[in-house]
Amino acid sequence: MLYRRFAIAPMMDWTDRHCRVFHRLMTRRARLYTEMLTTGAIIHGDRQRLLGFDASEHPVALQLGGSDPRDLATCARIGEDFGYDEINLNVGCPSDRVKDGRFGACLMAEPELVADGVRAMKDAVGIPVTVKCRIGIDDQDPELALDALARNVVAAGADMLVVHARKAWLNGLSPKENRDIPPLDYDRVYRLKATLPNVPIIINGGIAGIAQARQHLCHVDGVMLGRAAYQEPWQLLRADPELFGEPAPHATMKHVFEALMPYIEDQLARGTRLHSMTRHFVGAFHGVPGARAFRRHLAENGVRMGAGANVLRDAIALVDDQAMISAAA
Ligand SMILES: Cc1cc2nc3c(=O)[nH]c(=O)nc-3n(C[C@H](O)[C@H](O)[C@H](O)COP(=O)(O)O)c2cc1C
DSSP, X not given: OOOOSEEEOOOTTTSSHHHHHHHHTTOSSOEEEEEXXXXXXXXXXXXXXXXXXXXXXXXXXXXXXXXXXXXXHHHHHHHHHHTOSEEEEEEOXXXXXXXXXXXXXXXXXXXXXXXXXXXXXXXXXXXXXXXXEESOBTTOXXXXXXXXXXXXXXXXXXXXXXXXSSOBOTTTOOTTGGGTSSOOOHHHHHHHHHHOTTSOEEEXXXXXXXXXXXXXXXXXXXXXXXXXXXXXXXGGGGXXXXXXXXXXXXXXXXXHHHHHHHHHHHHHHTTOOXXXXXXXXXXXXXXXXXXXXHHHHHHHHTTSTTOOHHHHHHHHHTSOGGGOOBTTO
């Protein structure tokens, strides 16, 4: 089942499997996304390392970067066999590496090729196939570019579109600048929804939290949060109550960490370094007394070789229990 209303964005180097397990303990309902994986990496790389994930992560989508329909179909099938719930095609990433490989945002200029890829993936798998795109690139007219992309991929069978509501400027801006400098145009995404009433449209870009997400839901089917979810993960405790009318999985961050501890201990036993997991927790206690001491303790002790779960426990003990962020806050 595709939960449309809320998702946490694919973010390279951030939304790895450890991060996703952490996020899942704050919201049962969010769709989670992997980092973008290129078709080349999946076809030639260590699949277990790249694609393995924890059963608790469902529903979780695999995001692919690529443009060759045959390779996309192969990778979609591999993803389905691994147990992913959705395959998402990246048509929004602006980095040079991606441009050279003819995938990511530059594909906004090749809607027919994107549609061929979607059709090939739809033929290959039974799970939903979705596309994440921008409203346009460079000097494209977003009215025409987004309509052309959407029309083509929907005709090819795409089950949902996620739209980062700004252009990507492929010459002259870094990927980071491309997430901030091109202006946001939410109305453009609302208009797309109006022209495609039967296609789930998810809005993304610059959405600060759950309260803003609720406002967007008056216009579109769902909201995807990226940086706000990662940098202020405590906001996720509000997602299930405020977007789905269901209790949060845990009342406080402290309970989230208690629930996470068996996973951390299991991963440590498998040889994962503590820091690979705790690096995602920097914003966990944002605004709570003791948050700085928590961060400092992790920064100083979590990176040491052989650091164990006690480092995290000691860091949590530095946070003021009484002020823990409650799901009801
Ligand atoms: C560190 C980082 C890595 C990202 N990596 C990806 C990626 O792999 N695939 C993708 O489609 N978007 C990627 N994005 C873009 C986000 O998915 C999202 O579209 C963008 O950050 C705008 O949403 P936000 O303002 O809520 O963060 C990345 C963003 C960040 C901050």
